[in-house]
Amino acid sequence: MGKLLYGAGQEFDLDDRVLSHVKLAVVAKLRRHESFLLNWDVPVDQGSGRVSLWISREIPIAFQFAGSRPPAINPQWLEALMHTSQRTGGMVVMAEDDLNQHLPA
Incomplete structure (x- = not known):
């Protein structure tokens, strides 16, 4: 289990494989100076709920x-991660099995 370290000491647990894909998508956006929301559901074993982070070059x-x-x-x-990042609601972190639901038809 990897960690996404965000801002001033916030840590979020994400599977290494998921985190690897998120890292590539986030870096691609930030290299283009694009800010966006990053969203994911928190699994029940981690307390449930949802997380939304504003991602920009100014936030570590x-x-x-x-x-x-x-x-x-x-x-x-x-591609599915990058596609969702273009929506108003921001990039959605999805399971690999669910990626087809987030790709353009």
């Missing part, structure tokens, strides 16, 4: 991985 962000090897990247999953 770090990605901490538990594993030593980067996972293989699924280009379609990355």
Whole structure:
């Protein structure tokens, strides 16, 4: 289980594979100087609920991985993350199995 470190000491647990894809999508947006919302559902075993973070170049962000090897990247999953980032509601972190629901038809 990796961690998304955000702002002044906030930490969010995310699976390393999910976090790897989120990292690539977030970095791509920030390199283009694009700010956006990053949203995900909190699993029941972590207390339930939802998280929305405003991501911009002015707010410190770090990605901490538990594993030593980067996972293989699924280009379609990355595309789905980037596609949702264009919506008013922001980028939606989805399970890899759900990526087709977030790709354009």
